[in-house]
Structure formats: structure tokens, C-alpha cells
Amino acid sequence: xxxxxxxxxxxxxxxxxxxxxxxxxxxxxxxxxxxxxxxxxxxxxxxxxxxxxxxxxxxxxxxxxxxxxxxxxxxxxxxxxxxxxxxxxxxxxxxxxxxxxxxxxxxxxxxxxxxxxxxxxxxxxxxxxxxxxxxxxxxxxxxxxxxxxxxxxxxxxxxxxxxxxxxxxxxxxxxxxxxxxxxxxxxxxxxxxxxxxxxxxxxxxxxxxxxxxxxxxxxxxxxxxxxxxxxxxxxxxxxxxxxxxxxxxxxxxxxxxxxxxxxxxxxxxxxxxxxxxxxxxxxxxxxxxxxxxxxxxxxxxxxxxxxxxxxxxxxxxxxxxxxxxxxxxxxxxxxxxxxxxxxxxxxxxxxxxxxxxxxxxxxxxxxxxxxxxxxxxxxxxxxxxxxxxxxxxxxxxxxxxxxxxxxx
Amino acid sequence: xxxxxxxxxxxxxxxxxxxxxxxxxxxxxxxxxxxxxxxxxxxxxxxxxxxxxxxxxxxxxxxxxxxxxxxxxxxxxxxxxxxxxxxxxxxxxxxxxxxxxxxxxxxxxxxxxxxxxxxxxxxxxxxxxxxxxxxxxxxxxxxxxxxxxxxxxxxxxxxxxxxxxxxxxxxxxxxxxxxxxxxxxxxxxxxxxxxxxxxxxxxxxxxx
Numbered sequence: 267x268x269x270x271x272x273x274x275x276x277x278x279x280x281x282x283x284x285x286x287x288x289x290x291x292x293x294x295x296x297x298x299x300x301x302x303x304x305x306x307x308x309x310x311x312x313x314x315x316x317x318x319x320x321x322x323x324x325x326x327x328x329x330x331x332x333x334x335x336x337x338x339x340x341x342x343x344x345x346x347x348x349x350x351x352x353x354x355x356x357x358x359x360x361x362x363x364x365x366x367x368x369x370x371x372x373x374x375x376x377x378x379x380x381x382x383x384x385x386x387x388x389x390x391x392x393x394x395x396x397x398x399x400x401x402x403x404x405x406x407x408x409x410x411x412x413x414x415x416x417x418x419x420x421x422x423x424x425x426x427x428x429x430x431x432x433x434x435x436x437x438x439x440x441x442x443x444x445x446x447x448x449x450x451x452x453x454x455x456x457x458x459x460x461x462x463x464x465x466x467x468x469x470x471x472x473x474x475x476x477x478x479x480x481x482x483x484x485x486x487x488x489x490x491x492x493x494x495x496x497x498x499x500x501x502x503x504x505x506x507x508x509x510x511x512x513x514x515x516x517x518x519x520x521x522x523x524x525x526x527x528x529x530x531x532x533x534x535x536x537x538x539x540x541x542x543x544x545x546x547x548x549x550x551x552x553x554x555x556x557x558x559x560x561x562x563x564x565x566x567x568x569x570x571x572x573x574x575x576x577x578x579x580x581x582x583x584x585x586x587x588x589x590x591x592x593x594x595x596x597x598x599x600x601x602x603x604x605x606x607x608x609x610x611x612x613x614x615x616x617x618x619x620x621x622x623x624x625x626x627x628x629x630x631x632x633x634x635x636x637x638x639x640x641x642x643x644x645x646x647x648x649x650x651x652x653x654x655x656x657x658x659x660x661x662x663x664x665x666x667x668x669x670x671x672x673x674x
Numbered sequence: 675x676x677x678x679x680x681x682x683x684x685x686x687x688x689x690x691x692x693x694x695x696x697x698x699x700x701x702x703x704x705x706x707x708x709x710x711x712x713x714x715x716x717x718x719x720x721x722x723x724x725x726x727x728x729x730x731x732x733x734x735x736x737x738x739x740x741x742x743x744x745x746x747x748x749x750x751x752x753x754x755x756x757x758x759x760x761x762x763x764x765x766x767x768x769x770x771x772x773x774x775x776x777x778x779x780x781x782x783x784x785x786x787x788x789x790x791x792x793x794x795x796x797x798x799x800x801x802x803x804x805x806x807x808x809x810x811x812x813x814x815x816x817x818x819x820x821x822x823x824x825x826x827x828x829x830x831x832x833x834x835x836x837x838x839x840x841x842x843x844x845x846x847x848x849x850x851x852x853x854x855x856x857x858x859x860x861x862x863x864x865x866x867x868x869x870x871x872x873x874x875x876x877x878x879x880x881x882x
Contacts, residue, residue: 356751385751390707390764393754422705423764425698426757438735442759448736473694476761477701485761488690521690526761531730531817566733569819605819608849642737642853673736 356385359397360643360673362446368665377669378402381413381445393418414467414510425475431510432472434465435487435524436538437560437577447643447673450571450603450614453651456629457577457597457620464577464597465494465508465540465558470519485526493520493556496581496589498546503593503623506544506556506579515550518543522558532566544581546589554592555582569607574600593623605639612637614649629661630654643673707764717765719772721861722804727766728773729808733818735760740853741777741860749774777860791858793865798875801868805859814880820851824880831881835873842869 326334359382367373379401386394397413416430433441439458443449457463470491477484494508495515522540529535538560543553557580564573580594599618606612614635622628635649647669655661702710706717732738744752749771757767794801802810811817814824822830830838843866847854858864864872 351747354747354751356748358752358755383755385755387751387754390754390767391709393751393758395755395758418758420708420764421698422702422708422710424701424705425694425708428758442735474758474761476763476766478763483763487761488694490690528730528734532734534734564734568816607820608851639737642739 352389354385354387356387357382358385358674359383360445360447360671362669362671364452364667364669366452366665366667368660369663370660371663376667379446391420393420416472424477425473427471427473429471431467431469432489433467434508435472435474435489436465436522436540436558437524437575438534438536438562438564438573439575440464440466443573445673446669446671447645449671450601450612450637450647451616451633451635451649452647452667452669453633453649455575455597455599455601455616455618455620455633456631456653457595457618457622458575458599460509461497461505461507462597462622462627463579463595463620464560465579467510468492468508468520469510469512479527483528485528486523488521488523490519490521493518493542494544494579496544496546496593498548498587498589501589503546503581503589503591505623506581506593506595508579515547516543516545516553517550518545518553520544520556524560530565534562534564536560536562538562538577545584546587549587552584552587554584554587556580569605571603571605572601574598594621595623596621603637610639612639612645626656626659627661628655644671646670705764707768717768719765719768719770721769721773721776723766724769724771724773725777725805725808725860727762728770729817731760731762731766731770732756738818738853741774741856742779742854744774744778746775746778749778773860776862777856791865792863794861794863794868796868796871798868798871798873799879801861801864801872802875802879805861805864806872809855809859814876820848820853822848822851824876831877838873838876839869842873 359380361380362377363375363379364377365373366376379399381397381399383395383397394415394417396415399409399411399413401409401411403409412431414431414433416428416432418426418428420426435441439455444454444458446452460466468489468491470489472487472489472491474487475485492511492514493516494506495511496503497505497507520540520542522538522542524536524538526534526536538558540556540558542556544556545551545553558578560575560577562573562575564571566572576598578594578596580596581592583590583592597618597620599616601614601616603612603614614633614637616631616633616635618629618631618633620627620629620631631654632652633649634652635647637645637647639645648666649669650666651664653662653664655663698710702708741749753767753771753774756762756770757764762770794804796804803812807817809816809818809821810824811821816823824831833841841855843858845855845857858869
């Protein structure tokens with residue numbers, strides 16, 4: 267019986283051991299898995315801690331954020347001040363380089379010109395405008411001239427009062443079209459250069475502005491100035507110097523103005539008149555009548571620009587002058603320019619006819635040109651002038667020009 | 675007497691001065707700005723009127739300069755200078771300046787179609803007549819050089835709606851045009867409904 271019990275006990279222990287062995291193995295596997303998970307978690311925790319550390323190093327503190335906000339506010343204020351000051355200063359202008367080859371003279375790089383324009387404006391009340399001309403002369407010296415300088419007072423929305431040296435408001439070419447980046451040809455129309463038929467500038471006071479009339483717009487300019495002076499030589503009136511002067515030897519002023527109307531968009535019709543007295547520089551008491559008549563028209567339709575202008579200056583007789591007879595300078599031109607969109611090429615044709623007091627200065631001219639517009643204010647011009655003047659005079663010589671002009 | 679005022683000068687100067695003072699006095703009542711004060715309330719420039727004034731006046735003498743050529747603060751003295759040169763009114767000056775300043779930074783106006791612009795509340799035709807007509811013309815053929823012709827077969831209106839809506843919304847540079855159309859034609863008030871409305875008007879009026 268004891269033997270049976272022992273055998274049974276032995277069997278039970280053996281069975282228990284046999285059963286316990288697989289349980290131990292299972293516990294080891296669970297332990298290993300748990301250990302792996304803990305190790306993985308530790309790694310992840312380390313990574314998170316490192317990331318947090320990096321972020322702490324990179325992240326801005328509240329103080330730093332506050333500093334940045336303050337800087338942004340300061341910059342914003344400065345930006346606002348920059349844009350919204352009462353006074354503004356501005357530099358504009360234009361320049362050009364020209365090559366000319368005329369029949370009577372060798373080809374040469376004939377012009378290098380720089381015309382800075384200064385604007386100083388206080389609110390919408392006052393503006394000072396000034397243009398200088400700095401140009402190379404034939405002998406290599408530099409010409410320095412004040413083209414205009416005016417102080418403009420904006421009296422109200424329809425009236426501006428200005429004083430100083432101003433571009434002549436008679437006609438369009440001299441006051442608005444002569445800058446080389448605007449003029450479609452390298453040269454001015456015959457008779458519209460300095461000391462020719464069109465007055466260039468004046469020194470005095472001027473009112474100008476515009477106002478609506480029905481569906482149209484009208485603009486006006488009226489001025490009083492010192493007036494021009496006559497160039498008299500060898501008993502003959504050679505030219506009328508209609509450029510602003512600070513002297514008024516004949517003690518007489520010139521009054522004039524222009525009235526323009528824009529009947530359609532991008533069109534304008536204008537009439538100009540001026541009257542006064544004029545005398546020679548050496549004979550200020552020999553005054554004579556001085557009158558100017560002008561008319562101008564312009565129309566732009568899509569790629570086609572048409573314009574024309576007529577101007578006439580005439581002076582009466584004076585028995586006290588060494589050149590007692592009357593004189594007149596008369597000119598007109600018509601011009602068409604067509605832009606070949608979408609290319610940047612433009613074709614120009616212009617006819618001008620200048621009748622001067624001295625016959626050898628008179629000229630009829632056909633000018634043909636091709637322009638290439640790099641930008642709206644930078645263009646290369648190639649032009650040929652067919653000139654018809656007094657035989658043997660420079661006015662009769664044909665010629666061509668290449669010019670690069672840039673307005674800024 | 676040497677310094678006596680000559681009769682002709684006197685006869686012209688005095689009436690001239692009287693006329694000028696009368697003109698200044700009478701027009702100031704209708705003016706918003708100037709040294710005489712005007713109404714004392716100077717209104718902001720109107721972008722749409724400015725676009726029309728810009729288109730109707732500037733190309734008369736010179737090539738059209740793109741609004742993007744200058745900053746806001748630089749345009750101010752330029753437009754003031756042009757007011758004197760071209761005989762513009764003070765209001766035209768303010769309108770043109772507003773248009774140029776609104777059109778020279780298209781990115782600032784650039785928005786998605788789901789933008790929060792207030793909208794004009796206008797029909798497509800009215801939006802076109804206020805914002806687009808200055809450059810594109812009443813007949814859609816273009817009012818200034820380089821503006822594409824909507825009426826041309828195979829022209830801009832041959833493009834799909836999605837492309838045109840994007841072009842109107844973010845701006846577009848036409849080949850050969852001296853300036854790019856600003857985002858929404860320079861009118862930041864336009865919203866998606868306005869863009870769709872104006873495109874509908876373009877197709878209806880010029881796309882046949």
C-alpha cells in the first residue's frame with residue numbers, strides 16, 4: 267500500500283513538473299516581450315526629451331515674442347511715415363545719346379544730354395518743379411542750363427498759380443512733347459527748335475488748370491512774362507529769342523495763353539495766343555508789337571497716334587530800329603506714329619514746314635523714323651530727314667540720326 | 675514817366691487779375707482741395723474714375739507707363755506734376771493716383787476666389803463699365819495699345835472660363851502690352867461673384 271502511495275506521489279510530482287515546464291517557458295517569452303516594449307518606450311522617451319530640448323532651445327520666449335511684436339510695430343510706423351509724409355521729394359528726368367550724319371558734315375556722336383527734373387511737394391498745396399539741362403557742347407565743354415523752375419500753388423481743384431521760369435504754354439510741342447523719351451523722332455519739327463517759330467520758355471507768372479464741361483474736359487493756361495528779345499544784326503532781324511529771361515529791357519510785358527478741349531478720350535484741340543511788345547537787346551527803346559498765334563491737335567486711337575501743330579510769331583515795324591521792317595516766323599507740322607503690336611517696333615512719319623524771317627533758315631522736311639521701344643520710356647530711334655531749304659545752306663542737307671532716349 | 679504802367683499792360687493786367695480772382699472764388703465753392711480750402715473735405719480718389727482718367731489722358735502725349743513702375747509715394751509727385759502739365763483737375767489727380775496706387779502691387783490685391791472682398795454689388799455690365807472699360811474700351815476691342823481684342827476670333831474669349839477667371843482674379847500680362855492687367859483690374863472690392871458676372875458680360879457682349 268505504501269509502495270502504491272509513493273508511486274502515486276512520484277507520478278503527481280512528475281506530472282506537476284511536466285505541466286510547470288511549458289508555463290515557465292511562456293513566462294519567459296512574456297518577460298522578453300515586455301522588456302522589449304520597455305526598451306522601445308525608453309528610446310521613444312529619449313527622443314521626445316531630445317526633441318523637447320531642441321524645441322526649448324529654438325522656441326521664442328514670451329519676452330522674445332514681445333520684442334518681435336514691438337519691432338514689427340516700429341517698422342510698420344516707419345513704413346507709414348515713409349509713405350505718408352507731408353513733404354515728398356522726387357527725382358525724374360530723361361537723357362539721350364545721339365549719332366548724326368548729315369550731308370554737309372561728317373558723321374559724329376552729336377549729343378549726350380542729361381535732364382534731371384526735381385519735384386518737391388508739400389501735401390496737395392504746393393510743388394516746386396525744376397528741370398536742368400546738362401549737355402556736351404561741340405568743343406567738349408558742358409552746357410548747364412535751367413530749363414524751367416516754378417513754384418506751383420494749388421489754389422483749388424481747378425486753378426493752379428505758378429511763378430518762375432516755365433515752358434511756354436503756347437502750343438503742345440515745347441511744353442509737353444520735346445523730351446526725347448516722348449518725342450517720336452530724334453529731332454524737333456522744323457521751326458520748333460530754339461530761337462525758331464515756337465516760343466520755348468518764359469519768366470513770369472501763370473495760371474493753369476482744367477474743368478469739366480458737359481462730357482468734355484477743358485484745360486487752360488494764361489500767363490504774363492518778360493517776353494522775348496530780338497536778335498538784330500547788320501540791319502536785319504535774325505531771330506526772336508523767346509526763352510525766359512530775367513531782364514525786360516523794353517519795360518513791356520507779354521500776355522498769352524492757351525485753351526484746350528478734349529472732345530473724345532485721348533484727343534485734344536488747342537488754340538494759343540500771345541501779345542505784347544518786343545525790342546532788340548541793343549535798342550530797348552525801339553519797341554514793336556509782338557504777337558503769337560497757334561493751334562494744335564492730337565488724337566490717339568489704339569496703336570495710332572496723330573498730331574499736328576501750327577505756330578506763328580510776328581513782330582511789327584519800328585522806325586527807331588536799325589532793322590525797321592516787320593518780321594515773322596511761321597511753322598507747322600503733322601505727324602503719325604504707328605505701333606506694330608505685339609512687336610516693340612513703331613513707325614513714324616512727319617512733315618514740317620518752317621518759314622523763317624531769314625530765308626536760309628527756312629526748311630521743309632519729311633522725316634521718316636523707326637523706333638524700338640524697350641520699355642514705354644526707353645526707346646531707340648532711327649530716322650532719316652529729307653530736307654528742302656535754300657540751296658547750299660545747312661537747311662538743305664539731308665541727314666539721319668540714331669538716338670537712344672530714356673525717361674525715368 | 676519811365677515806370678508808369680503802360681496803357682496796354684494796365685488794360686490787360688487789371689481785367690486779367692479780376693477774372694482770375696473771380697474764377698478762383700467761384701470755382702473754390704466746388705473744390706475739395708487747394709490752398710483756399712474748398713469744401714474742407716477732400717474725398718479719397720476713386721479707383722474706377724481714376725482708371726478712366728488715366729486711360730483717357732496719359733496716352734495722348736506719351737507711352738502709357740505701367741502702374742508697377744513706381745511705388746505709391748513716388749507716384750504722388752509724378753501725378754501732381756502731370757496735373758499741372760496736362761491741365762487736370764484736382765479730383766482727376768486724386769482719382770488717377772488712387773488707381774495707380776491700387777494697381778502697382780498686384781500681389782497685395784491677389785486673392786483666391788473665396789476671398790472676403792466686399793463685392794461691388796453691380797451687374798457684370800456695370801463692373802465692366804466701371805473697372806474694365808478704361809483699357810478694354812466700350813466695344814471690347816481695346817482702348818490702349820497692347821490691350822487684347824475680345825472680339826477677335828481665337829482671341830482671349832476662346833480660353834476656358836477657369837483660365838479667364840484666374841486671369842481676371844490674379845492679373846495677366848498680355849504679350850506685347852506695355853503693362854500687365856492688375857489683379858481684378860485694380861479694383862480690390864471685386865469678389866468672386868463680380869468676376870463671374872463680368873466674365874458673363876464679356877462672353878455675352880463680345881464673344882459672339
